[in-house]
Amino acid sequence: MVQNAEEIQTKNVNGKNKTYSIEFFQGAGAIICTYKGEKRNRExxxxxxxxxxxxxxxxxxxxxxxxxxxxxxxxxxxxxxxxxxxxxxxxxxxxxxxxxxxxxxxxxxxxxxxxxxxxxxxxxTRCKRCHRNYAYEEREEPDVKEISTEDSYAVTVTRHWRCKYCGHIDNSKSPEKIKAYKGLKEMKKVTGEVKCEKCGRTEFNFEYRNPDVKEDPFGTTVVETTTKYYKCNYCGNLNITEEETVYETTPWDFL
Ligand SMILES: [Zn+2]
Ligand SMILES: [Zn+2]
Known part of the structure; x- marks a missing residue:
């Protein structure tokens, strides 16, 4: 894959400022987005x-x-x-x-x-050195990597652990319950809802490609994030929007 652009973007999602590093690749239309996730309370x-x-x-x-x-x-x-x-x-x-x-x-x-x-x-979270259970604590925010193409979407989380007993440091991919999949783009014209980040105009046709949907359950709540893509009619800039909704789980969610 040939990388043709890299950008740092800061977005306000539900009142929180998040900084994303976004790489665009030619050909497959792959977009790799990396950012800091959140530590979790695992009591x-x-x-x-x-x-x-x-x-x-x-x-x-x-x-x-x-x-x-x-x-x-x-x-x-x-x-x-x-x-x-x-x-x-x-x-x-x-x-x-x-x-x-x-x-x-x-x-x-x-x-x-x-x-x-x-x-x-x-x-x-069992320590690889002293082999004790529940040994790891997160020492900083995890690194989240999302890879989105025209027809696929995958999310991986690397957590930074430290053993609270022996101090062993371990950075490893963490098993998460995240469900990541492609949604379907809406077949209606986007009028006035999205503003181009480059030229400030609001001229868009349809969504540029199918959105990425991520469901991240933890405890009794699920955070659902939908990432949508819009290409500006005027300057061709690809605008990426993100929407986050939080809801409670139901007994059906294991299915
Ligand atoms: Zn240890
Ligand atoms: Zn534009």
Missing amino acids: NLNQVPYIERYGGKAVQIIGCLSLVLGIAILVGTVRIMNYLAELNFEESIYTSVFLTGLYPGIKICSIGNSLLWKAGYVKA
Whole structure:
């Protein structure tokens, strides 16, 4: 890939000023954006049950079993409901079977999913030198790298750890729950909503390419960021806008 431009941009996203370094590549239309992310409070990860006594493998196995059990309950519920539907049972029976099967099924699945993720995180924060669990603390903001092309979008996070017991320093890719994917551009003309950062005009056609969507869940909240691309009709400058929304997770989110 041939790099043809590099820019430093500061943007105000939801009241926070963020500095991005953006590289543009010819050909594939790849844009690599790097910036500082946020440190995270991981106190609740210290509550992973039994991990100290039985180790990460055991928690992973329990996580897998919970997922399988949860899915089996969900599949079973659907089967029973089909059967009841064939027999024309009263609607109230139908609804109660649905609720008693669906809720525990989803709950057990999400416990399994959360255990698997936590086991992965505990592994990532175990010191590589002194081998203690929950040893790493973040010593500075992580480096986030986003690679966006016409039809792909990927996000990686490198966290800077320091072991609180032996002081070992480790910079490594961190397992995150980020979902990154391409959205679909809106097929309506952009009028007056976007201002060109170079020439100040507001003449744009449609979005230049499909937007990048990133869902970053942590604890009970999800931060969803949508990055959109607009090319100025007048000067050809590619303008990049970012929108951030925060919402609470629901039990469905593990799916
Ligand atoms: Zn250590
Ligand atoms: Zn312009």
